[in-house]
Each structure stands twice: as structure tokens, then as C-alpha cells.
Amino acid sequence: MAAVACKLVNGDLLPERCRDCPLRKNGFCASLSPAELARLHPHLIRKRLQPGDRIISQGVANAHYYHVVSGTAKLSAVLEGGTEQILGLRFAGDFLGQRFAPEAGFTAEAATEVELCKVPRTALDALADANTHVGHLMHRQVVAELEETRAWVLAIAQRDARQRVAGLLHRIARRQPSEHAGARFALPLSRAEIGNYLGLTVETISRQLTALRRDGLIAIERKTHVTVANMVRLATAAGINA
Amino acid sequence: MAAVACKLVNGDLLPERCRDCPLRKNGFCASLSPAELARLHPHLIRKRLQPGDRIISQGVANAHYYHVVSGTAKLSAVLEGGTEQILGLRFAGDFLGQRFAPEAGFTAEAATEVELCKVPRTALDALADANTHVGHLMHRQVVAELEETRAWVLAIAQRDARQRVAGLLHRIARRQPSEHAGARFALPLSRAEIGNYLGLTVETISRQLTALRRDGLIAIERKTHVTVANMVRLATAAGINA
């Protein structure tokens, strides 16, 4: 919640916190020059959230962008009808918030314990305008997200229940911190939420999970802790690759 | 196919063709200043395509952006498995092509007779870099497309066959040239393509269309010419608004 003091490392413009940040190596920050990071750094705030804590609220103008440093965030939206719809998950390295979107189109909340890097819109937008390269980066960011969303449509449109569930587990596993490398993780969503996300019922999710366990693709302990026995077989079950 | 000669109108920097263009009033071009349009204009090429003609080929680096001036374009992609998937439709005013996407992620072809405004990437990219405002416009463009794609995911995830078909007809109707204002249009997709798009079979599409006709929401002549009897009832059938 509190801002960490800024301290520049001797002989290097790169701020200490950013240099130690796991995100420095990949994604958005990796493409920023030390000078750009240095300019941004004074405005960065590190936050740690507990499951259920709100990050972004749908329909509210949001003054910040966020970078997920660790943990998993859940994206959801309430439709006109009042029904809730899960829109996706965001993992370490993912960016939250759209430029030029006046108000948030969805709600984001911590699904697990989450560490965030909070960036004021004004700061990043100013940098983007001053430095074309950063503006392009943010633009790329959206293009990539669009691609991913399109891929998701395809995935859901012509796949059956087993493939959808296997596909979701596969996607979650791939994005786990590399040490565990997909082997073991806590499900960031309840069965009901998974069903909502995949367009299936709670019961179907439950049945498919037990089926996947019965077939030896995964193991489940304490309802939420999944161990993937075989990533390749899981991918096959998901209908990924030909 | 051939470039139209450029001719500036007296006392106005706005090129004649652009001024007469139906797109001038809305969308991307509406946000460009006369000076910006004038700069872009020499590079614009008007093309007229017949149904089935390719506009963009998946996997190929594309040297142009396109604006749909009239008609309907069909977007599709071939997945790893070799199966084809319809990704969507583009109507008059819609933009084709993503900045920073090195190669086309999908194929676009004319579904009806289509009029296009073809813009070299180099020209528009240069303008975008020279003039922040234009860069922002292209950025906004993607953000809007992302929003729309997300909405589509929602639509398909938790709706049954009738709702999906009604929803598609509603979306097509809304985007028809205003004179006809949704009343009557030719379906730009075959039953098989609609099924592919909506994740349903040809037979189901056919049955749902006859059901909608039987219920008096639409009329169909010559298989492809749809008249919407009641847009409000169609929207209700689609599950739009609560």
C-alpha cells in the first residue's frame, strides 16, 4: 500500500527496485530504456493485495495503470442484464488498463495474493507522448491483447467441455512462475467462475475435472490445488496443436 | 482497381474525393483535419472488389491499411489444425489492418461487392509518427476493436442457438447503410459460414432461421435476402438489453 523509497543505484540510472523486479526481464518494462524507467520510477507504487481486493472497478474512470508483478488477477464485467461474466485472468508480467479507454470496461480483482506495480496514468501517458517509442509500446500492448482475445473466441467457439477445461488449466499452468513450471498451482477461480468463464455449468466443470483426474492428466488436492501430470497430454486434451 | 486522379477543391484544402466520401462524416477520417487528409490523399487508392476477392491474406506482411467504404468484408483464419474459422464481419466505416502487427493474423475477403479505400502503411504510419493526434487515433481504433471482440466473447459464451443467430442478424442489420436502416439486407455469409462463426452446425442455423421467420421476426427471400420485421423483438430474441 505504501510507496517504497526511491534509490538510484550507483553508476547506473536504473532504479534499484526496478532492477530487482522480476518484470524487468520481460514484457513492457524490458523494452524501456534505463532513462525511461528512471523517469517513471518516482511515480511507481508497489502494492500487495489479498484475494478479493479490488484493483479496477468497471465503469469508473481509473487514474492508474497496473503491472502484475506476482499472483493472479481476475477480470470480470457485469452485463446490462445484471449477470456477471468472467473475462479472463492476468498473470505476472501482464498489463492492466487501456489508454484512451475513458472508464474501465471491466472490474479487476486479486484472485490470489497479488503484487502490483501501480503507475499513474498521467505519468505514463506523458512519457508515451514525449517518447514515441513508449507510445508504440502501449499500442503494441493492445494489439497483442486483441490477438489473444481473438484466440480465446476461437478456443471457445468450437471446443467441447473437456477441451475447454483442459485448455484453461493448460493456460494457467503455462503462466505459473517458472520454478514450478506449470507443475503445481492453486486454481484462481471457483468452479462456478470457471463455468461462467467457459460458458458451462458448475456441474459440468466438476465432472470434467474429475474426468481429467481419473484419466491421469492432473491431480487435485484440497479442491483447488492442481498438479499437472503431463503438460503434453493436457495440451492434446485441450485440442491445442493439430 | 485504378487510382483516381487527385484534385484539390478550390479554396479548401480538403481533397474532392475525400469530401464526397461517405466516410468523411464518421469514424477515422472524420477525426482527421483537412491538412492531414490532404497529406494522406495523394496515396489513397479506391478499389472495387467482387465477392470472394481477397483483401488481406493471413500470414502475409501487408503493405496497406484499408477502409471499408461500402459493402461487407469477411474475416477468417485458418487454425493450426487446418480448420477454418470465421472471425467476423467488417462494414462501411470499419478499418482493416493493425499497426505493429508484422503480418496479417487473418484473411479478409469481400463478402458482398466492396468498395475500399487503400492506404499505404508507410504513408499512414509516417503521418501517425509526425502527428501525435493521428497515432492516438490508430491506438483508439485498436482499443475499440478489443472492446468489440470482448463483447462478442460474452455474446457467444452464454447464449443459446436462437440468441446467437438473432444476435448476428441484429448486428448485421444495425450496420446496414442508413437508408435501409436495418430493414433489408443480403446475408454476407452462407449458412455454413454462419454456423462456423457462431460455433453451431449448418442444420441448426437453418432451423433457427426458419424458427425466427415462423415467429415473424424476420422474412427471408431467395435464401439470402433478409428483412427484419421488428428490430426490437429481434434484439430481445438475441438477449440484448435486459
Place this chain on the structure above:
DNA sequence: CGGCATTTTGAAATACATCAATATTAGTGG
């Protein structure tokens, strides 16, 4: 330990898919 939400499991209902046959349309050449 007891209450409460979530998950699992079972049985019946249903929406959509599949298989199969017929009907319509568009295209082609006589």
C-alpha cells in the same frame, strides 16, 4: 463440534449434433 458454502455425484430432461434424405438455388451448356 455444528452450520454454511462449495463441490461432487446421480437421474432425468433438453438442446444441439449427427446422419440421412429431399428441396431449392445457381450455374452451364444445349
Place this chain on the structure above:
DNA sequence: CCACTAATATTGATGTATTTCAAAATGCCG
């Protein structure tokens, strides 16, 4: 213009995956 063909669309009968309804089991928290 008509007959012929091929492609696309419709309609029917049956099968199946998923939903729905209902109940039991598990895990969670005071």
C-alpha cells in the same frame, strides 16, 4: 429458354453432450 448438374439449404429421425433438478459429500470458519 429449358434441361441438367452441382452446390447449398431445408427438413426429419435419432443420438449424445450438456443442462437441469435434486441430494449427498466435502471443506471452511466461527
